[in-house]
Amino acid sequence: MLLTITGKDALISAKNVVVLTGAGISAESGVPTFRGEGGLWRNFRAEELATPEAFEANPKLVWEWYDWRRQLLKPLKPNKGHEVIARFEKRFPEFLLITQNVDGLHEKAGSKKMVELHGNIWKVKCLKEGKVTDNFEVPLSRIPPSCECGAMLRPHIVWFGESLPYDAIQQAYRAANECDVMLVVGTSTVVQPAASLPIIAKENGAHVIEVNTEETPISSIVNESLIGKAGDILPEIERLIDL
Numbered sequence: 001m002l003l004t005i006t007g008k009d010a011l012i013s014a015k016n017v018v019v020l021t022g023a024g025i026s027a028e029s030g031v032p033t034f035r036g037e038g039g040l041w042r043n044f045r046a047e048e049l050a051t052p053e054a055f056e057a058n059p060k061l062v063w064e065w066y067d068w069r070r071q072l073l074k075p076l077k078p079n080k081g082h083e084v085i086a087r088f089e090k091r092f093p094e095f096l097l098i099t100q101n102v103d104g105l106h107e108k109a110g111s112k113k114m115v116e117l118h119g120n121i122w123k124v125k126c127l128k129e130g131k132v133t134d135n136f137e138v139p140l141s142r143i144p145p146s147c148e149c150g151a152m153l154r155p156h157i158v159w160f161g162e163s164l165p166y167d168a169i170q171q172a173y174r175a176a177n178e179c180d181v182m183l184v185v186g187t188s189t190v191v192q193p194a195a196s197l198p199i200i201a202k203e204n205g206a207h208v209i210e211v212n213t214e215e216t217p218i219s220s221i222v223n224e225s226l227i228g229k230a231g232d233i234l235p236e237i238e239r240l241i242d243l
Contacts, residue, residue: 002236003209007224010181010207011241016094018179019085020197024186024212025230026101029079032072041065050159059152063144066155070121074138078109081185081230084238086110096175100187100194102157115168115175117194123156132156169193176200184210185230189218198222209237 003011011017023033041049044065048054055062078086086109089095097114099106104122106114124135128151135145135153145153158164172194176182182201189195198218202208208222211233219225226233 002226002233003240004224007207007209008240011209011237014092014180014207016179017088017092017181017183018095018175018197018201018206019088019097019183019185020187020194021085021097021099021101021106021185021230022187022189022191022194023101024188025079025081026103026105027186028081028229028231029076029105031076031101031103031105041068047160050157051161052159053161055154055159059144059154063140063155066121066157067138067140067143070138070140073103073121076103076105078105079231081234082106082109082111084234085185087238089113094179096171096179098172098175098194098197100191115171117158117164117168117172119155119157121155121157124153125156127152127154164193172197173200176206177204179206182206182208183234184208184212184218184222185234186212187216188212189216 049062049065082105085097085106089111095113097106097111098117099114100117102118102121104120122134122136123132124145125132126147126149128149129147147153176197177200179201182198184198187194189198198208199221202221210219210222210225211230212227213229215225
């Protein structure tokens with residue numbers, strides 16, 4: 001059986017569900033890894049470009065990298081895992097999706113009740129007014145892009161060395177404390193503070209179900225660890241709780 005009877009019952013009776021997602025669910029849709037091995041672009045690593053210092057020194061270079069990334073992401077589509085999560089939002093009385101991904105695929109799938117901890121590559125922020133707006137232009141007609149007020153725009157992404165948005169992380173902590181069930185999907189659970197959320201949920205009595213292609217540091221801590229692709233396992237979980 002995919003889920004234990006306890007896990008199935010926990011989901012069927014749940015009033016408050018939280019889903020935490022990471023890069024694994026995006027990889028199933030073809031989102032490339034921009035960090036680590038194979039993450040070079042023009043001899044630069046992501047860790048060298050995704051910083052406030054890099055942007056201050058050469059905003060054009062940083063924006064050229066983001067423009068390239070956006071062109072790679074534009075044709076990609078949500079997978080069945082994204083779609084199930086979007087349906088779960090409508091299924092449970094209280095629901096929150098917490099994602100570490102910036103690719104916008106959850107939004108494409110229809111998710112609305114969502115906290116994007118690391119920002120969104122399809123949003124831009126005015127350096128003068130601080131206003132955040134959508135920008136889906138691919139490729140960008142002007143690099144770096146500018147706001148209507150004339151000021152430069154930056155990607156609405158949390159860069160290395162920057163803090164996560166206070167409101168976002170507080171909302172995530174609150175949801176982890178209050179949920180009945182947490183699904184942890186496609187995340188290595190090594191990047192803090194997101195990695196602590198499943199532990200917080202379990203300590204507060206939630207039934208925590210992990211879905212990943214391999215074991216992670218929390219696999220021995222959660223209630224259930226299901227090995228496989230989100231696009232395979234989440235539809236099966238949905239089918240089981242509909243029986």
